Amino acid sequence: MFLAKVHVSLKPTVxxxxxxTIAHALGRLDFDSVDSVRAGKYFEVKIDSTDQSAAEADxxxxxxxxxxxxxxxxxTYELESI
Amino acid sequence: MKFGIVVFPGxxxxxxxxxxxxxxxxxxAEYIWHGDxxxxxxxxxxxxxxFSYGDFLRCGAIARFSPVMExxxxxxxxxxxxxGICNGFQVLCESGLLPGVLMRNDHLEFRCIWTDLKVENDxxxxxxxxxxxxxxxxxxxxxxxxxxxxxxxxxxLEGNGQVVFRYADxxxxxxxxxxxxxxxxxxxGIINERGNVMGMMPHPEKASEKLIGGDDGNVIFKSMIExxxxxxx
Numbered sequence: 591m592f593l594a595k596v597h598v599s600l601k602p603t604v605x606x607x608x609x610x611t612i613a614h615a616l617g618r619l620d621f622d623s624v625d626s627v628r629a630g631k632y633f634e635v636k637i638d639s640t641d642q643s644a645a646e647a648d649x650x651x652x653x654x655x656x657x658x659x660x661x662x663x664x665x666t667y668e669l670e671s672i
Numbered sequence: 673m674k675f676g677i678v679v680f681p682g683x684x685x686x687x688x689x690x691x692x693x694x695x696x697x698x699x700x701a702e703y704i705w706h707g708d709x710x711x712x713x714x715x716x717x718x719x720x721x722x723f724s725y726g727d728f729l730r731c732g733a734i735a736r737f738s739p740v741m742e743x744x745x746x747x748x749x750x751x752x753x754x755x756g757i758c759n760g761f762q763v764l765c766e767s768g769l770l771p772g773v774l775m776r777n778d779h780l781e782f783r784c785i786w787t788d789l790k791v792e793n794d795x796x797x798x799x800x801x802x803x804x805x806x807x808x809x810x811x812x813x814x815x816x817x818x819x820x821x822x823x824x825x826x827x828x829l830e831g832n833g834q835v836v837f838r839y840a841d842x843x844x845x846x847x848x849x850x851x852x853x854x855x856x857x858x859x860x861g862i863i864n865e866r867g868n869v870m871g872m873m874p875h876p877e878k879a880s881e882k883l884i885g886g887d888d889g890n891v892i893f894k895s896m897i898e899x900x901x902x903x904x905x
């Protein structure tokens with residue numbers, strides 16, 4: 591069994607009103623050191639497999655097909671054996 | 673002619689669409705459940721508004737993989753007319769049938785308001801009964817209608833006349849102030865290069881009778897009917 595930890599984030603060129611609003615709110619809470627915030631998504635996907643390279647190929651494919659929209663998002667993932 | 677109106681779990685504008693094309697404009701119309709795969713009996717497909725699959729993950733992202741969308745893709749590939757409204761526009765973008773993406777409104781609010789849409793292209797099968805430059809008074813109701821695409825795509829859309837509607841004031845002025853969601857270049861609706869797939873965020877089916885605030889939405893369905901009936905004859 592593997593656990594894939596997938597992070598999906600907006601491409602740097604894409605405007606992120608949620609991130610801007612959160613950054614603004616942090617400023618109101620006196621976190622003056624906050625330079626910027628980008629909001630993203632995090633998924634934990636359990637994969638029932640004993641073959642690490644097959645599991646990794648699956649994770650990559652599910653990111654490309656569904657978890658991220660390549661028009662505006664990029665993804666990274668880590669795979670750990672559980 | 674016969675309209676097919678696709679219903680996903682979470683779609684909520686299918687009855688208004690049925691009322692507009694059948695009740696008001698007198699055409700045959702049937703609902704198509706998201707698991708159906710046979711679309712041959714329809715002359716046009718409407719993907720109505722709503723929150724398909726709860727808008728989970730991204731709006732339109734799950735609907736894209738439903739069986740009916742494979743059929744809609746085949747229908748469109750054969751040149752069949754498809755219009756996606758609001759959530760339907762989002763589904764078309766997620767499916768790659770239209771370029772770009774609808775992101776969260778720049779002010780993060782859900783806006784349910786009447787808008788004025790400037791007709792930028794009156795040569796499409798969806799706008800042929802309109803006149804270029806005229807405005808259509810049609811409501812919008814969405815939290816994620818902020819149209820974005822990369823620079824090359826926008827340039828191509830603009831250059832090809834694929835931007836069909838822009839948010840404007842009642843006089844047709846397209847200004848940043850009137851932009852209700854942050855869409856690039858005030859884009860409210862686009863069409864594919866072939867001219868048979870259109871997506872728009874505002875709801876023409878909710879502007880089908882004067883009694884409910886206006887009937888400008890009929891321009892879109894009337895254009896479709898006129899053009900499609902002509903090909904059937």
